[in-house]
Structure formats: structure tokens, C-alpha cells
Amino acid sequence: xxxxxxxxxxxxxxxxxxxxxxxxxxxxxxxxxxxxxxxxxxxxxxxxxxxxxxxxxxxxxxxxxxxxxxxxxxxxxxxxxxxxxxxxxxxxxxxxxxxxxxxxxxxxxxxxxxxxxxxxxxxxxxxxxxxxxxxxxxxxxxxxxxxxxxxxxxxxxxxxxxxxxxxxxxxxxxxxxxxxxxxxxxxxxxxxxxxxxxxxxxxxxxxxxxxxxxxxxxxxxxxxxxxxxxxxxxxxxxxxxxxxxxxxxxxxxxxxxxxxxxxxxxxxxxxxxxxxxxxxxx
Numbered sequence: 001x002x003x004x005x006x007x008x009x010x011x012x013x014x015x016x017x018x019x020x021x022x023x024x025x026x027x028x029x030x031x032x033x034x035x036x037x038x039x040x041x042x043x044x045x046x047x048x049x050x051x052x053x054x055x056x057x058x059x060x061x062x063x064x065x066x067x068x069x070x071x072x073x074x075x076x077x078x079x080x081x082x083x084x085x086x087x088x089x090x091x092x093x094x095x096x097x098x099x100x101x102x103x104x105x106x107x108x109x110x111x112x113x114x115x116x117x118x119x120x121x122x123x124x125x126x127x128x129x130x131x132x133x134x135x136x137x138x139x140x141x142x143x144x145x146x147x148x149x150x151x152x153x154x155x156x157x158x159x160x161x162x163x164x165x166x167x168x169x170x171x172x173x174x175x176x177x178x179x180x181x182x183x184x185x186x187x188x189x190x191x192x193x194x195x196x197x198x199x200x201x202x203x204x205x206x207x208x209x210x211x212x213x214x215x216x217x218x219x220x221x222x223x224x225x226x227x228x229x230x231x232x233x234x235x236x237x238x239x240x241x242x243x244x245x246x247x248x249x250x251x252x253x254x255x256x257x258x259x260x261x262x263x264x265x266x267x268x269x270x271x272x273x274x275x276x277x278x279x280x281x282x
Contacts, residue, residue: 015123017095019065022126023085031224033257035078036280037166037193038071040259043277044162044191045072045115049267056115056161059188061176062168063119063139066130073114073135074106102133110134118156120144144176149183157183162191166257167223169194174206181210190262196220196250197238200260212262215273222282223255 013021045056060068070081084105093101119127119139127139140153149157157180165172169192181187187210194200204214226232235255239246249256261273 014064015125017125018098018129019067019126020085020098022065023082026224027082027086029224029227030222030254032078033166033193033221033223034067034071036221036257037164038068038078039280040277041068041072041162041164041191044189044261047276049189049263049271049276050161055113057118057159058115058162058164059118059120059157059160059180060136061120061163061165061180062171063117063121063127063130063136064123065126066117066119066133066135066139068164068166069117069119069130069135069137070106072111073117074109074111076106076109099129099132106134115162116159118160120153144179145172148179154183157188158185160184160188162189164191166193167195168192169200169203170198174202177203178206178209181207184210187212187264189267190214190260192260192262193221193223193257194260195223195255195257196244197235197242197255199242200258204260204262207262211264213265213268214260214262215268217259217261217273217277217279219279219281220249220256220258221280222249223257225254 010025013025016022041058045058048056050056058072063069067078067081070076071078116137117135119130119136120142121127121139122141122143124141127136127141130136131139138156140150140156142150142153163177163180177190190207190212192200192203207214226235232253235250236246239250259279261277
């Protein structure tokens with residue numbers, strides 16, 4: 001279940017027609033970063049830093065089945081979603097029945113002031129599911145590591161207020177962010193959780209070219225438990241190479257991620273990151 005580098009490989013469950021196996025497996029490994037992400041993203045959305053009176057538009061990079069959309073568009077928490085899908089893969093329903101039921105479930109818990117959430121991912125089945133159940137208002141199946149944005153995505157970027165990602169850094173690089181921002185006249189804010197095993201500086205350097213200042217939160221958050229010793233060894237080696245101390249974090253058996261917020265300098269000067277969001281405690 002790890003790739004050649006040693007990092008966990010979830011490709012087998014990432015692009016199925018329903019997220020039953022996805023949620024079941026991730027719950028096993030105490031995958032919690034979507035909840036931390038949604039908590040912070042909701043704080044940003046509720047603060048209305050782009051101006052009040054309308055529902056902001058969010059582009060979630062590496063959105064998969066739209067879990068960040070679920071947690072920002074409803075009052076549900078990640079444990080609610082895990083519980084909802086517990087055992088769902090064995091209940092005999094068709095794909096359409098699964099989707100209709102989830103659409104109804106999410107609709108009952110919808111926030112009246114929910115943002116518009118657009119998904120970006122290479123996983124066609126997963127994004128199709130997200131749109132079908134209302135977790136995503138729209139989705140683009142594009143690999144911006146390899147190609148430039150489609151004309152449809154480029155046009156949609158003019159509406160985006162906030163770009164988010166929770167588990168995407170490492171799968172996507174600064175290349176994806178640069179190709180997104182080339183489509184905008186007024187760059188959106190970028191809120192990203194990045195595993196401590198990866199260097200975020202190449203991305204922040206690109207964002208700086210578009211006038212965005214990047215701040216890093218003091219506190220890291222837990223992403224999930226290591227799936228095995230191979231992944232743990234991979235993470236420890238990457239952290240050592242970067243000079244990052246794993247004490248009380250990765251050394252305890254979990255991957256951790258740092259939070260970065262990039263925005264125009266005048267906004268960063270007016271309100272420091274610590275005054276804008278509170279990072280969830282683990």
C-alpha cells in the first residue's frame with residue numbers, strides 16, 4: 001500500500017464510483033486533516049475578508065470525493081461522514097441509490113450561507129460523485145502538472161476567492177498553482193495544509209510572484225497515522241533531510257501538516273494570521 005518512495009498509496013480507493021471504501025480505509029488510519037482544514041477554511045469564509053454580503057467561491061485542489069466541500073457546505077463533521085458511510089459498501093445499493101441518499105443527507109444538514117465549492121482533481125469518478133451529491137457545485141478533471149487549464153477552468157478562476165488544499169501538496173507542486181494564478185487578474189487567497197515532509201517554499205515563491213504574502217501558522221496539525229513501518233521510515237528520512245525535528249509529532253506515529261495562508265500584503269498587514277484563524281489543537 002506504499003509506493004516506490006515509501007509513502008502510502010491510496011490510488012485503489014481514490015477514484016471509485018462511491019467513496020465507501022475511501023472513507024472506510026481512511027477512518028482506519030485516523031485520517032483527520034479534512035476536519036482540521038474545514039475548521040480553518042470555515043473561519044476564513046465566515047470572516048468574509050473579500051467583502052461581506054455574498055457567498056464566496058472556493059476552489060479545492062485535489063478534492064477527491066468532495067469531503068472539504070461537505071464540511072464547509074454543511075454543519076457535519078468528519079466523524080459524522082465516517083459514521084454515515086460505515087458499512088455502506090455492503091448494503092446492496094446501486095451507485096445511483098448511494099448518491100441519492102447522500103444528496104438527501106447532505107441537503108438536510110446544509111448551511112444557508114454555504115460557499116460555492118469547485119473541485120479540481122484527476123479522479124473523474126470521485127469528482128463526479130462529489131457533484132452528484134452536492135458536495136461540489138462544479139468540478140474540473142484536469143492535471144495541471146502536465147497541461148495548462150482548460151478554457152472553462154481558466155474562465156471559472158475569475159470567480160474564485162479562495163484556493164484550498166488539505167492533502168494535495170506532494171501530488172501537486174508549484175506548477176499547478178502557477179497555472180491557476182495565470183488565469184486571474186486579482187489572485188485569490190491560498191489556504192494550504194502541507195505535510196511537514198514536503199517543502200512549501202517553491203509554492204510560496206510562485207505565489208509571491210503574483211503579489212501574495214505567505215504566512216505559516218505556529219502550530220501543526222495531525223493528518224493521519226502511518227500505515228506501516230515503511231511509510232514511517234520514509235517520513236523520518238524526509239524530515240531528516242529537511243532538518244525538521246519529529247519529536248512529539250511524527251515520532252509518535254502520525255503524519256503532521258503545517259498550515260500556510262497566502263494573501264495580498266495589505267491584507268496580511270491589516271490582520272495577522274493569528275487574529276484571523278485559530279488552528280485546531282490535536
